[in-house]
């Protein structure tokens with residue numbers, strides 16, 4: 001069953017561009033110049049129920065705008081979307097009860113009140129039966145290890161603790177679709193891991209559909225098998241995460257530790273030398289050349305240690321932002 005279906009969805013903003021200088025501002029009084037920003041420039045994708053999909057792209061790519069459209073917070077310029085059969089921007093109550101949006105950069109809880117007060121408000125808004133409310137709250141607070149903190153004003157909580165409260169607030173009404181916009185932004189590694197583990201466990205248990213944006217590839221690798229990549233409002237790639245690595249990391253990294261403190265300068269002829277920190281250095285080499293380069297380097301230099309790895313996912317994805325064309329469809 002398809003949970004999220006988006007077809008040629010567009011959102012164009014009209015922004016006022018002020019020209020520089022005094023004369024321009026005077027002129028601007030009479031004739032304002034507007035410019036169209038194609039935040040989302042015709043995206044099409046569909047997500048099966050129970051899938052957990054990463055939505056990736058550089059700053060300004062159109063990720064948040066897409067999630068806002070899917071949440072019904074903004075109207076599209078054109079195009080279609082259906083989430084669980086609902087058109088999000090119709091803002092039906094029936095839809096509101098079936099999805100949740102969590103934005104890592106935005107506080108959705110009452111700042112001066114304990115989180116439990118915000119949770120109660122959610123209970124009212126979503127008309128959650130008292131028994132369900134208590135058992136869900138109990139379950140979520142223990143899974144996220146914040147039981148003791150629910151009666152403390154939110155402003156006193158750490159960022160990681162607050163994020164976990166935000167997740168609880170979002171999940172109390174048991175949404176079937178969860179839209180996560182950078183849920184781990186600004187968190188330390190431990191808190192990030194905790195959020196990842198929770199999401200993984202919760203998703204497996206409830207089989208909810210998740211669309212996740214994150215700039216942390218660790219989140220993506222921990223949680224998603226599929227990634228949709230967007231740049232300049234257009235989808236650049238949609239497919240298995242593993243495929244991104246295969247298709248685009250055409251090179252590997254050879255990590256070398258030399259016996260001497262000196263890094264041989266002519267190493268450059270074998271590939272791109274980087275992260276040079278004597279006696280260690282890394283060499284980026286086309287995949288097919290790895291065996292030859294290894295043989296040559298080991299024969300010519302005194303090497304204490306050597307290892308070969310794939311380039312990190314971050315790099316493969318960054319390459320996709322820039323280099324690839326829109327995939328052919330039909």
Ligand SMILES: Nc1ncnc2c1ncn2[C@@H]1O[C@H](COP(=O)(O)OP(=O)(O)OP(=O)(O)O)[C@@H](O)[C@H]1O
Nearest residue numbers: 013015037039057058059060061062063064065066
């Ligand atoms: N309300 C708005 N008015 C005008 N332009 C906007 C508005 N909201 C977003 N934009 C523009 O639309 C584009 C896409 O923005 P969006 O927030 O969707 O990017 P993003 O992919 O979420 O980026 P980031 O990774 O930085 O969060 C940007 O160029 C942004 O400046």
Ligand SMILES: [Mg+2]
Nearest residue numbers: 063064065181
């Ligand atoms: Mg964003």
